Amino acid sequence: MKNVLTPIQMSVVDKNTAYNGIPTLVLMENAGSQIANYIKENYPNHKKISIYVGSGGNGGDGLVVARHLLNYGYKIRLFILFDPRNIKHPDTQLNYAAIEKIAQADGNLKLYKIRDSTQLKPDNSDIIIDAILGTGVRSKLREPISKAVDTINYSPAIVISVDIPTGLNPTDGSTPDKQVIPQTTLTLHKKKTGLIKAQKTYTGDVVVLDIGIPKISELYTGLGDLLKIHKPKPDSHKNQNGSILIIGSNKDYIGAVVFAATAALTQHVDLVYIVVPEKSAPIIKQYNPEFIVRSTPGDTLTDESYDMISDLIEKVDAILIGSGSGVDVRTGKLFNHIIKSVDKPVVIDADALKLVDIENTRNKKVIITPHVHEFMTFTDEKLPDMMDEKIELLQKLSDEYNLTILLKGVVDIITTQKDYKLNNTGNAGMTMGGTGDILAGLTCALVTKTDSLFDAASIAAFIIGYAADKAQKEHGDYYSIDDIFNNIKKIEGI
Missing domain, CATH: 3.40.1190.20 (Ribokinase)
Structure with missing residues (x-):
């Protein structure tokens, strides 16, 4: 099996995993849980965390991270960079509905629905998690995502990207517009080709997290x-x-x-x-x-x-x-x-x-x-x-x-x-x-x-x-x- 995958190869593996009986919702849950565990083990005293999420699968991972970190005693600010009515990813829809209910009952979770770039202010959190686009970037970033990238990069916080830094081309490692500059990228299942081709300055340390994808999803057709x-x-x-x-x-x-x-x-x-x-x-x-x-x-x-x-x-x-x-x-x-x-x-x-x-x-x-x-x-x-x-x-x-x-x-x-x-x-x-x-x-x-x-x-x-x-x-x-x-x-x- 390959140690590095292109984005399309990763999509193939994801869909083959579902074909083999493991729903993508389970993979999203596993991803969020693993990311939260990594943060708990490596940053136990950095209790103030901001998570910036997009509307796709990467954002869904971020929503799961928020839920788990909340249970670990962290204070979470969740910046929603999309209109919830426009979520197309069904797993992200489910996790957004859950996190909205949790936010109404738990004061340690604050939800910020960003409709305009002017709503984004300087961020002084201990840790920022970038769960905006992942492998979804192909061209110039639209607002409010573009402003969110600036906000993250100007912050003194430790920055952690989920799977791929937002703005980095996941295939060739180029930056078509601008990108999040993380200290660490927590990539899921396997490294992506863009992470290998990009300079470390643009990816930080790359850590691969196991999210429970079985070997047959790569070895067998589906x-x-x-x-x-x-x-x-x-x-x-x-x-x-x-x-x-x-x-x-x-x-x-x-x-x-x-x-x-x-x-x-x-x-x-x-x-x-x-x-x-x-x-x-x-x-x-x-x-x-x-x-x-x-x-x-x-x-x-x-x-x-x-x-x-x-x-x-x-x-x-x-x-x-x-x-x-x-x-x-x-x-x-x-x-x-x-x-x-x-x-x-x-x-x-x-x-x-x-x-x-x-x-x-x-x-x-x-x-x-x-x-x-x-x-x-x-x-x-x-x-x-x-x-x-x-x-x-x-x-x-x-x-x-x-x-x-x-x-x-x-x-x-x-x-x-x-x-x-x-x-x-x-x-x-x-x-x-x-x-x-x-x-x-x-x-x-x-x-x-x-x-x-x-x-x-x-x-x-x-x-x-x-x-x-x-x-x-x-x-x-x-x-x-x-x-x-x-x-x-x-x-x-x-």
Whole structure:
């Protein structure tokens, strides 16, 4: 697991933790409790504390801190830098409602609802806690937050920031406008990249607090991983949201490219090109008018069509080879030619795993999606039985050939040279024909929608397994391919 996370990676972990049964409200409570304990242990005699809170999750953490410190005997002034009616974070809403009731009954908690910058006065507290923005900053600070930052920085108090100092870019460590300058930053779960890239002058001492996130939230895929999928920009136009090429399906396996292409369209790629032998083309065209079908002469794919295929490759962002292609040696010559010649991402699936020489994939942008037997055929390696030994072997091969490997199994293993992830969605019903083609199509499409081949493969494995699990709950073990597609379309975030 990584010791440093980007803000989006942290959001993925948070959402995966909720997916694994630990609500975000629990994480907020844990964070606030840990921060309060840190202050109690390190500053037992600094009894006057001001907490400046924003309306997001960082502010919610600050509200929990206030509640716990109050119980420890501290006197708390809470500066609310937002209109409570505009709180969008549900956990912050709950904690604000609680703290408002407590303030009415406990004289050691003073609530200040700041609507105007002029309401902020010099602060002579012993400690100031900055729980305003955290990872939410991206540009110029608005009022009254901007004035609050000045108030905090001009104070003689000890300043402690929650997770990220307000105003510091959590990704690159820059300061777009102004920022809180803390003596200490109490960051949650893992250090953020911005804290590593910024000078210590702007972060103070960085202390990592454990807030109870289980390891599986990082090691296994979950709904949080869908946050990595790029959403279309409002002003985007055709061919800016991904285009792919699928090469396969001889006359005996026409359904393979249909399943793969249909899966790709669920990820909202703009264009799906398909190249198949001429005997397959008329049937495939009938399935969906969105398919852009091109045919090659004869009843199998051969290298004689490389020039035509090369022209299509120039138009697309990613390529999938092998879906229903058959294992004719002439097809193998074409596939190896493509791998050696192309500098774009290529997903190698199904029959192509029996035809492509692994040496041709060296230092290319390749994802392979084998099951166990295909893996052994492609790599000439025997898989160990133990999970940790499997991961070690896959990462060794990923490193040697610069491959992204998605090994299908009861638990899918996805590896690159440095990373690995596990996926435990899916069930025995997925042994039906076509599920591998769906996975390959999803993977190819997601290459155009994510920042890495690793993310594309990991998310694809999660999506098809998650949809299949939903289908099994609805229909039992004997669900259909259509049931999987219907559930893919229902997944929020794609």
